[in-house]
Amino acid sequence: MATPGRALPQPTPETQHFWDGARAGELLLQRCDDCSKVYFPPRPFCPACASRRVSVAKASGKATLYSYVIHHRPVPGFTPPYAIAVVELDEGPRMMTNIVECPQTPEALVLDMPLEVVFEPQTDSISLPLFRPAKG
């Protein structure tokens, strides 16, 4: 589905750990040490209670398909039609992604279907977390 040329993230000091994790094949979330909130996207404090005491933890990589569109217009790096999806991680947060190893059709993309993360290298420093139908 993906071809060279898609938009790539430019990490900032607050998000570098996430992208380092993705390059190493780990989906990293943050968890508040004070109120236990697990959150995304990354920031060095808790969006629920403003505590700066937060830890980085590896997520299970398990998720379900929360919602999506199947885009029919050309975008650099993509061959339409392709799904732009939001998944709900088992840990709670949601994230935008693409669904791979799956036909990009309404019949194959069923809401709440179980998914698992895979990492697709884009450059030496950036791998993107994508999701595929769960295999077990």
Next chain:
Amino acid sequence: MPHNTVAVVGAAETTELGVIPGLSQIGLHADAALNAMADCGLKPADIDGIATANETPVQLAHYLGITPTWIDGTSVGGCSFMIHVRHAAAAIEAGLAKTILITHGESGKSRVGAPPRSVHPASLNGQFEQPFGPMGPPSMFTIPVLRFMKTYGVTVEQIARVAVVQREWAGKNPRATFRSPITVDDVLNSRMIAYPFRLLMCCLVTDGGGALILTSADRARDFPTKPVYILGTGESAETPMISQMEDFTSSRAFRVAGPTAFGEAGIAHKDVDHLMIYDAFAHLPIYGLEDLGFVPRGEAAAFIGAGNTAPGGSLPLNTNGGGLSYMHSGMYGMYALQESVRQMRGIAPAQVPGAKISVCHGVGGMFAASGTVIFSNQAP
């Protein structure tokens, strides 16, 4: 904020709407501003407050020859102008300015003198959404809808009906871009843009602008135009990232801005004669009707399907044809406000007979922000 103490005395759109290659973005602002000043007999020297979005208030003040004592550059997408009205009403109440001009201009189609549209790759959107292939609102604003449809059992035919009903209103409006009647089949046979959204479920892309002039209700009586009073207003923000919206079936920003405005106005839903809900896409009136409390959760699609919002219905909605059929330059909120003002003045092309209260509800970004204004033509 006390209600009924501030009024719209000047209101106008750009001389033309649609494709206007002869004016740049700031030229569209100025054309609308000059029309609004002419509408109420004012000159730039009479204006002491200015609010605008996309352009800065500094640009506008200089371009129009205005020396402001109050400026507001709130720029949070298409509802910025509802929020400007709210801020302007508070500023007039507080004595910070006496006569405030709010302008919008956008070369959405021709892109003359328009800033480039881009997402910085280091922003949160740039890092955590853009890499997955969205390209503008048609591919993102629509993402929550499959979840809404599953939650409430709403069908794509019901969402298509929204566009059909709005075209009925547009058919009554000589300035509407699209006026020919359409059917649900026409909508469902139009080009697929981003499943489940087809072309006719998405807004137009056009050029245009609009401007409003506000002053105190006391001074409003001295103007040649019929005053349109501001009863209540609300505003809020949620998230710049559609993926991080708390609830894909409801906008938190809507649920804050709408009730705030109703509370200020001291009115109930049954008091509302006319309603505008910013419709960049066909699902927005459905979300708006539910989040503003006009109908219970999950019932808005059936409410629209039953004809309640159509010509002759109990709750006339988007009577100019909306962003789906009237015009949509990108920041549509100003055109919704203009239609509410026309309805309250009694001069709308599809006039709601005897309408006394109009609710005008806007969205900014993609469920990112919201602003609500409640108007009345009844003197305080």
